[in-house]
Amino acid sequence: EFHFENAVDIREEIGDRHGRARSLHNVGMVAHYRGDHGQAREQYRKSRDIERELGDHHGEAMATHNLGLLEQARGEYDQARECYERCLSIDHEIGDRQGEATTLLNLGALAIDQGRYDEAREQLTEALDIFQDLDDTGGEVNTLGHLDQVARLRGEYEAAEEHYDE
Numbered sequence: 001e002f003h004f005e006n007a008v009d010i011r012e013e014i015g016d017r018h019g020r021a022r023s024l025h026n027v028g029m030v031a032h033y034r035g036d037h038g039q040a041r042e043q044y045r046k047s048r049d050i051e052r053e054l055g056d057h058h059g060e061a062m063a064t065h066n067l068g069l070l071e072q073a074r075g076e077y078d079q080a081r082e083c084y085e086r087c088l089s090i091d092h093e094i095g096d097r098q099g100e101a102t103t104l105l106n107l108g109a110l111a112i113d114q115g116r117y118d119e120a121r122e123q124l125t126e127a128l129d130i131f132q133d134l135d136d137t138g139g140e141v142n143t144l145g146h147l148d149q150v151a152r153l154r155g156e157y158e159a160a161e162e163h164y165d166e
Contacts, residue, residue, distance in 0.1 A: 018059070021050035025063050032070055040070050061090040061099055065106070072110055080110055098139075101130035105143055112149060120150050 028043030044067040051059035068083030084107045091099035104127035111120035124147050131139035151157070 017050055018054055018056060021047045021054070021056070021059055021063075024050070025059075025066070028063075028066065032066070032073075037070060037074055041067065044070065057090050057094045058096065058099075061087045061094070061096065064090070065099075065103060068106065072106070072113070077110060077114055081107070084110065097130055097134060098136070101127045101134065101136070101139055101143075104130070105139065105146065108143075108146055108150075112146065112153070117150050117154050121147065124150065 024043045025047040028040045028047060031037075031039035031043060044063050048060055048063035048067065051057075051063055064083050065087045068080045068087060071077075071080035071083060084103050088100060088103045088107070090096075091103055104123045108120045108124035108127060111117070111123060124143050128140060128143045128147065131143055
């Protein structure tokens with residue numbers, strides 16, 4: 001983390017706002033990994049705000065997405081959903097299909113956490129379609145695992161078995 005914090009200072013000294021935003025994001029990721037949610041939230045927000053000011057939609061989406069992951073981990077589901085929905089809007093606007101699929105996957109996982117299984121299935125199915133279009137096998141497998149979870153939680157064991165056959 002020390003190196004990332006140094007990078008933030010150096011980027012600020014040389015006037016590299018984009019680099020500073022990325023370094024803040026990295027500090028946030030380290031804090032998130034360490035379980036320092038307050039520090040992570042602060043750094044993600046700073047990064048997001050700078051990226052927004054610079055018009056870097058991809059950077060803004062990335063920071064917003066990670067903020068959503070953090071809020072979901074904290075059990076702050078409404079805040080997580082707001083972050084994911086904002087991220088999905090940005091991803092759609094800039095044509096980032098990979099970002100859309102990943103955000104839909106996380107919205108589906110959030111819906112599972114909240115017991116909204118119909119909504120989860122809808123979002124996960126949409127994510128699966130995109131991952132398949134992109135030939136992203138890893139994303140596809142991850143999404144199928146979540147669809148399996150939805151089926152099992154609903155007692156639809158035959159449907160759950162089908163996900164393994166795919």
